[in-house]
Amino acid sequence: MALVKNGELATSSFVDASGAESIPPTGPVIVSLDQWKAHRDELVKRGTPLGIRMHSDQPPELIAADLPHFAVVALEFPKFRDGRAYSYARLLRERYGFKGELRAVGEVLLEQLFFMLRTGFDAFDIQSADPLKDYRTALADFSVWYQPTADGRPTAMQLRRKH
Amino acid sequence: MPQMIIANRLRDGAIVFLAPNDGWEPAIAAGTLIETEADAARLMAVAKQHEGQCQVIDPQLIDVELKDGKPRPTAIREAIRAFGPTVRTDLTEV
Amino acid sequence: MYRYDEFDARFVNERVAQFRRQVNRRLAGELTEDQFRPLRLMNGLYLQLHAYMLRINVPYGTLASKQMRKFAYLARNYDKNFGHFTTRQNLQFNWIKLEQVPDILQHLADVEVTGIQSSGNCVRNITADQYAGRAKDELADPRVYCELLRQYSFLHPEFSYLPRKFKIAVTGSPNDRAAVAVHDIGLRMHKNEQGEIGFEVLVGGGLGRTPYIAHAIRKWLAPEDLLAYVESILRVYNMQGRRDNIHKARIKIIVNQMGIDKYRELVDKDFEFTKNGALKVPDDEVERINAYFAPPQYEKLEDQTQALAKIRSGDRAFDRWMRGNVIEHKVPGYAIVNLSLKAPGKTPGDITADKMDAVADLADRYSFGEIRVTHRQNLVLVDVKQSELYELWHKLVELGLATPNLGLLTDIICCPGLDFCALANARSIPIAQDISRAFTDLDELQKIGQFTINISGCMNACGHHHVGHIGILGVDKRGEEFFQLTLGGSSDQHASLGDRLGPGLPQAEVPAAIRKIVDTYLVVRQQQERFLDTYRRVGIEPFKAAVYGEESQAA
Numbered sequence: 001m002a003l004v005k006n007g008e009l010a011t012s013s014f015v016d017a018s019g020a021e022s023i024p025p026t027g028p029v030i031v032s033l034d035q036w037k038a039h040r041d042e043l044v045k046r047g048t049p050l051g052i053r054m055h056s057d058q059p060p061e062l063i064a065a066d067l068p069h070f071a072v073v074a075l076e077f078p079k080f081r082d083g084r085a086y087s088y089a090r091l092l093r094e095r096y097g098f099k100g101e102l103r104a105v106g107e108v109l110l111e112q113l114f115f116m117l118r119t120g121f122d123a124f125d126i127q128s129a130d131p132l133k134d135y136r137t138a139l140a141d142f143s144v145w146y147q148p149t150a151d152g153r154p155t156a157m158q159l160r161r162k163h
Numbered sequence: 164m165p166q167m168i169i170a171n172r173l174r175d176g177a178i179v180f181l182a183p184n185d186g187w188e189p190a191i192a193a194g195t196l197i198e199t200e201a202d203a204a205r206l207m208a209v210a211k212q213h214e215g216q217c218q219v220i221d222p223q224l225i226d227v228e229l230k231d232g233k234p235r236p237t238a239i240r241e242a243i244r245a246f247g248p249t250v251r252t253d254l255t256e257v
Numbered sequence: 258m259y260r261y262d263e264f265d266a267r268f269v270n271e272r273v274a275q276f277r278r279q280v281n282r283r284l285a286g287e288l289t290e291d292q293f294r295p296l297r298l299m300n301g302l303y304l305q306l307h308a309y310m311l312r313i314n315v316p317y318g319t320l321a322s323k324q325m326r327k328f329a330y331l332a333r334n335y336d337k338n339f340g341h342f343t344t345r346q347n348l349q350f351n352w353i354k355l356e357q358v359p360d361i362l363q364h365l366a367d368v369e370v371t372g373i374q375s376s377g378n379c380v381r382n383i384t385a386d387q388y389a390g391r392a393k394d395e396l397a398d399p400r401v402y403c404e405l406l407r408q409y410s411f412l413h414p415e416f417s418y419l420p421r422k423f424k425i426a427v428t429g430s431p432n433d434r435a436a437v438a439v440h441d442i443g444l445r446m447h448k449n450e451q452g453e454i455g456f457e458v459l460v461g462g463g464l465g466r467t468p469y470i471a472h473a474i475r476k477w478l479a480p481e482d483l484l485a486y487v488e489s490i491l492r493v494y495n496m497q498g499r500r501d502n503i504h505k506a507r508i509k510i511i512v513n514q515m516g517i518d519k520y521r522e523l524v525d526k527d528f529e530f531t532k533n534g535a536l537k538v539p540d541d542e543v544e545r546i547n548a549y550f551a552p553p554q555y556e557k558l559e560d561q562t563q564a565l566a567k568i569r570s571g572d573r574a575f576d577r578w579m580r581g582n583v584i585e586h587k588v589p590g591y592a593i594v595n596l597s598l599k600a601p602g603k604t605p606g607d608i609t610a611d612k613m614d615a616v617a618d619l620a621d622r623y624s625f626g627e628i629r630v631t632h633r634q635n636l637v638l639v640d641v642k643q644s645e646l647y648e649l650w651h652k653l654v655e656l657g658l659a660t661p662n663l664g665l666l667t668d669i670i671c672c673p674g675l676d677f678c679a680l681a682n683a684r685s686i687p688i689a690q691d692i693s694r695a696f697t698d699l700d701e702l703q704k705i706g707q708f709t710i711n712i713s714g715c716m717n718a719c720g721h722h723h724v725g726h727i728g729i730l731g732v733d734k735r736g737e738e739f740f741q742l743t744l745g746g747s748s749d750q751h752a753s754l755g756d757r758l759g760p761g762l763p764q765a766e767v768p769a770a771i772r773k774i775v776d777t778y779l780v781v782r783q784q785q786e787r788f789l790d791t792y793r794r795v796g797i798e799p800f801k802a803a804v805y806g807e808e809s810q811a812a
Contacts, residue, residue: 059496081295081378083418087495090415095530111279111288111296118414141275144268146408148535149415155535156264156408157542174284175354176308217286220304238736239684240675244306248676250604250686254337 003103004135005123012123014072018053030074033058036066044069053105056084064096073098075121077106086119093120093150113138118151164226166197167234168210169241170219178244179219185209187219191234191245196227258319258627259404259549261369268411269366272373276300277359284356299379299417301372302358305679309353312375313365317385317403317427318346320628322617327368329613335361340613342598342606344670344721345424346384346630347375351677373411378419380410380491384426386434387631390550391639393587397446397454399429401547402483405538409484416491420498421506423491424463431750436632438462438471438752439724441508442490445750449477456483460490460520461512462752464718469509470752472517474524480543482528485536489527493520553625553640558590561643568647575650577699578661583646592643594624596636596653597660597668601693604686605671606634615656623649632721633670633709635663666708666775667693670721674714674731675738681714683731683738688712688767695768705775707787711746724748726789727774728755729767740767744774744800745792756797759805773803 003010017023018032023039030051031043043050051072052063063070073092075085085104092098103123104116110128113135128134145153168181179187180194188194197203203224210222225241227234236242247254261269276296283293297303301312313328328348332340335357336350343349353361365371375382383403390398406425410416416423426440437443443459456478462471478486494508512520569576584593596616599605608616616636620628623645624638631637636658641649653659662668669692672678674685689712696702711725715732722728728743740762743755762770775788777799782791792800 080292081418082500083378083416083420084496084500086415086418087492109292111292112418115412115414115417137278142268142271142412144264144271146268146411147413147415156268157539158535159264160262160545161539161541171304171308174356176304176352177354178307214290215286217284220290239738240306240681243676243684247307248686249684250676250690 002131003123003125004131005101007135007139009132010123012072014049014051016051016053016074018074028071030072033062036063051101051103054085054088056082059084060088060092060096067092067096067098067100070098070100072101072103072123074103074105077104077108077112080107080109080112086115089116089120090149110134110138114141118145118147118149118153120150164228164237165234166203166224167191167194167227167236168197168206168222169194169225169236169244170210170214170222173217173220180245181206181210181222185213187213191227191236194234196234197224258321259316259400259546265369265408266366269369269371269373270363272300272371272412273359273362273366276362280355280359295377295418297355297358299374299377300358300362301375302353302355303376303679305351305677306675307352307677309355309358310677311350311353311358311361311372312343313348313350313370313372314375314382315342315346315348315370315630316407317383317389317400318387318630318632319389319400320630321368322620322626322628324368324370325613325617325620325628327364327370329610329617331361331364332610332613338610339607340610341604341673342608342630342634342636344632344634344672344719345382346387346632347382348630349673351673376422377417378421378423379417380406380413380419380423380425382424383407383410384424384435384440384632386428386430387629387637388434388584388593388639389429389629390552391586391588391593392430392432393585394432395430395587396448397429398547398550399427399444399446400550401543402444402456402480403427404546404549405484405542406487409487413491416495419491419495420500421503421508423494423508425487433748433750433752434631436721436724436748436752438750439464439468439721439748440471442487443471444483447477453479455479458486458490461509461517463507463509464721464723465507466504466716466718467510468718468723468754469513470754471509472512474517474521481538481540482532484538485531485534486524486528488531488536489524492527493523497523552588553627555588555591555640556642558588558642558644560589565643565646572647574654574661575647577703578650578659579646580703581661581665582659582663586640590643592641592646594638594641594646594649595631595663596638596658597662598635598658599662599668599693600657600660601667601697602690603657603693605669605689608636612656612658616658619649619652633668635668661699662702664707664709665702666705666710666771667696667702668709669693670709670711670725672713672720674712674720678714678719680717681731682716682733683714683740684764685712685714685720685729685731688729688731688740688764691764691768692771695772705779705788706785707789709747710771721748722746723754724752725755726787726792727771732761734761738764740764742767742770742774742804744797745789747789758797759801762804770804774800777803 028049053074182188458475459471629637671689675681713720713722724746742758746755
C-alpha cells in the first residue's frame with residue numbers, strides 16, 4: 001500500500017489482512033478487532049510488528065490496554081463525512097499515549113487531510129492520483145490554529161500571550 | 164402529462180431547463196417538452212452526463228402543463244423555481 | 258467590539274484561499290457535488306431553489322457599521338439589493354453565484370466577517386442576547402465567552418464532521434432573550450452560592466422534527482473551564498451521536514435516549530482529563546478580549562424620562578414607539594432602540610441595500626457605530642442618547658424602520674419558506690404578510706399586548722414555530738399548502754413547546770384563525786395577563802373551539 005508517511009511517499013510493509021478470510025502466517029500484519037480478539041495469543045507470539053484497523057464505530061477504549069502490542073493503528077473513514085475517527089485519534093494520542101503510526105484509511109481526501117494532521121494522524125492512505133501533492137497542499141492551508149491538540153502547533157491564544 | 168428537465172447550473176446556481184440541442188436555458192419556455200417515457204429516459208441520461216461534466220446539479224424530471232401554449236410546472240415548488248419567489252414578483256425574469 | 262489581530266486576519270484570509278481552491282476544484286470536476294457539499298456548507302453556501310444562498314455570520318449578533326455597509330455593497334453588486342436577517346442572528350443573500358463566492362468571502366474578510374461554519378455539521382454561529390453589555394437586567398456580559406467559543410470552534414479539527422449541526426447560545430441575563438433552552442448547548446450566566454459568576458450549562462435542546470427543551474447538565478461551571486467542558490460535551494456527541502439517520506442525528510436525540518444523567522456521566526469522565534489542560538482559559542486572554550467589549554465613551558448624562566414624557570404626551574405615535582421599541586439602558590441618559598424589520602406587508606427580517614447603508618449611518622451618528630441583530634429578525638442600536646430619541650425616531654419613520662410592534666403580534670418570526678428554501682413544504686412569508694396586514698391598528702396591537710407568532714415553512718423549524726405563543730407550521734397536504742397552528746410555546750427562561758391546535762388550515766383561513774384566537778384571549782384574559790399566561794391558565798379548548806367550532810372538539 002502506498003502511503004504518505006512523515007511527509008514522504010512510503011510503502012507500507014504491513015499486509016492489511018483485516019478484511020481477509022485468513023491472516024498470512026508471517027510478516028507484519030494489520031488485523032481487525034474481531035481477528036485480534038479471536039487470535040490474540042498467536043498474534044502476540046508471532047513476533048512480527050502488528051497493526052490493528054478499527055471501524056468508525058469502534059472507539060479506542062476497546063484496545064487501550066493492548067496498545068503496546070501495536071506498531072500501527074489504522075482508523076477508518078468509511079465516508080469522509082464520518083468524523084468519529086478524529087476523536088479516536090486524539091484519544092489515542094492524548095489520552096492513551098499511543099506513539100506508533102496512526103494511519104488514516106478509507107475515504108481519505110485532500111480537503112479533510114488538514115483535520116487529520118491536527119488530530120494526530122501521521123500516515124495517510126490518500127485516495128488521489130497525486131497523494132504527496134495533496135498532502136503538501138493540505139499542510140500549507142493554514143498557519144493559524146485556534147485549538148490545542150497534541151500536534152504541537154502553538155495556538156493563536158498561546159502565541160498572543162508570548163507577545 | 165408533459166414533462167421537462169430542470170436543474171441548477173453549477174457555476175451560478177441559476178435555474179435552467181434542458182433545451183433542444185442538449186443545451187440548458189434559463190427560460191422555461193425554451194425548454195424541451197418531453198412527451199414519452201422513452202424521451203424522458205434518454206434526456207435524463209443526457210442531463211446526468213452534463214451533471215458529470217460539471218454543467219448542472221441534480222437534474223430532475225418535472226410535470227408541466229401548457230397554459231396558452233406556455234409551459235408551467237404543476238407543482239408549486241417547481242413553479243417557484245421557474246418563475247421566482249411569489250413574494251418578490253418585482254424580481255421575476257420570465 | 259472584537260477586532261481581529263494578526264492571527265485572526267491571517268486565518269480568515271487563508272480560509273478564503275482554501276475555499277477558492279475548493280471552488281476551482283469543483284468547477285474543474287476534481288470534486289464531486291457530494292464531496293464539495295460539506296465544504297461549501299462550512300463556508301455558508303447552500304444550494305436553494307433559485308440559486309446559491311450565502312449565509313454570513315454576525316457573531317453573537319454584533320455588527321459594526323462598516324460591516325453593514327459591506328453587506329449593502331454585496332447586496333448591490335452580487336445579489337438583488339437586499340438581504341435577510343435570520344433567527345440565528347445571521348444574514349442571508351439569495352442569488353449568489355458560486356464562481357463569485359471566493360471574491361465575496363474576501364470582501365467580507367476585509368471587514369472581519371465570515372461565513373465560516375454558518376452551515377455544515379459543525380459548531381455554528383454562537384448567538385447571544387442582543388442587548389448584551391447594555392441591558393439593565395444583565396448579570397454579566399456574555400460576549401467575551403461568545404468570542405472565545407467562536408475562535409475555539411472555527412475549524413476545530415476534531416469537530417468539523419459531527420453527526421449533525423451544533424448550535425450554542427449564551428445569555429448573561431436571567432431574562433433569556435437568546436432562546437438558550439432550545440439550543441444544543443445553552444449557557445446561562447449566573448452566580449453560585451459563593452457569589453461567583455459562572456455558567457449553567459444546558460444540553461440537548463432543539464427544534465425541528467423532534468423538539469426538546471434542553472436539560473441542565475451542569476448547574477454551575479467556572480468560566481475558566483468553559484472550553485474544556487464544551488469540548489467534552491462535543492466529544493461524547495461526536496463519538497456517540499447517531500450517524501445512521503439524518504433526522505435522528507442531533508445531540509438532543511442521544512441525550513434524551515440515554516438520559517441526561519448518563520450523558521453527564523460520560524461528559525464528566527472526559528472532563529476529568531480536559532479540565533486541567535491547555536483548554537483552561539487564562540485570565541489574561543479573557544481580559545484581552547474583554548477590552549474589546551469595554552463600554553463606549555458614555556457622556557455623564559441625567560436620566561431624561563421626564564423630558565421624554567412631555568414629548569410623548571404631545572406625540573401619540575412617538576409615545577407608542579417609545580412604549581414598545583425602546584428599552585431601558587443600564588447607563589443613565591441612554592436607551593436601547595429597536596429597529597423593526599416588520600413593517601406591515603413586508604417580509605420579516607428583509608432589508609434593502611439602501612436601508613442597510615442608512616442604518617450604518619444612523620449607527621455612526623447615534624450609537625457609536627454598532628448595530629445588533631436579534632434572533633427575532635430585528636436590528637438594535639444599543640447606545641442611543643435619550644435626548645436624541647425623538648430626532649432618531651423621525652428618521653426611522655422615514656425609513657420605515659419604526660413600526661412600533663416590538664414583542665407584539667405583528668413582530669413575527671418567519672423563515673424564508675418555499676419562496677426561497679429547497680427544504681420547505683409551504684410558503685411562510687405570505688402568511689406573515691397577511692397577518693401583519695390584518696392587524697395594522699397600533700392601539701389594538703398594544704391592547705393585545707405581548708405576543709409572539711413564529712412561522713416555519715417546514716418541520717426544520719427555522720422559524721422557531723415550536724416556541725412561539727402561536728406557532729405556524731407549513732405542511733404539504735396532497736400538493737396543497739396547509740398550516741398547522743400550535744399554541745403556548747415560549748423560548749425564554751420558562752421555555753415550553755407549543756401544543757397542536759388542530760388540523761392544518763388552508764392559507765386563506767390563517768389570518769382569520771389568528772383573529773379568532775386573539776378575540777378569545779381578549780374575552781378570557783384576566784387583568785393584563787399576556788396571551789401566554791392566559792393560555793397556560795385556561796388551556797387549549799377555548800381556542801380550539803373558536804377556530805374549529807364546537808363540533809370538531811373530537812378532531
